[in-house]
Amino acid sequence: MADVEMTAASDADWVRVTSDDGYSFLVRRKVANASETMRDMLDTAGNYAEAIARVCPVQQRGVIVEKLLEYMSFKAHYADAGPRDEIPVHEFMDRIPPEIVLELLLAADYQNM
Template sequence: MADADSWVTLVSSDGHRFILPRSAALGSEMIKNTLSADFVEAQTGVIRLEEQRAEIVEKVAEYLMYKERYRETKGEIPDFKDRVKPEIALELLMASDYMEC
């Protein structure tokens, strides 16, 4: 069974929870800094993203998993932008900038 420390939970402003492997979550500098500092999030593994709605947090989590999956791929990598709906592109860009991923 996996250790609880190997997972990170991202909570959106509307209360949706997205659980992903810690190794993938660390693809975000903001998450990495939060989990390595002396914050309650480092103890609980739960990061509340109060400014981000579920659709955006879900896409950020998907991107972090994508980034982890293709980290050491030498060949062709599918383009992530094909997975982003145009109507959320700007909001997603702002969230990814904030989260440094």
């Protein structure tokens, strides 16, 4: 019985993020909460279908959703960094292909990141 309760509790920590072209990504809820839009979707007090199913559809191509999630992971990882901590922003920036920058910027704006 304890194993079932532990499994249910750990499952709640994961969220599925889907793209328009059929890609699906599993991320920790902490990472999904880096987006205000996803945080609102996953708020259980709102009784949204996304919160119940723990699935956030993002109306973007998979490559854009992947980069959004990379940034959200980066942001969640460094959320507790102090003002004097070195945050390797260029490490993330170097992984963004120039041909998707504008589309990624618009998607990030919609996600309120």
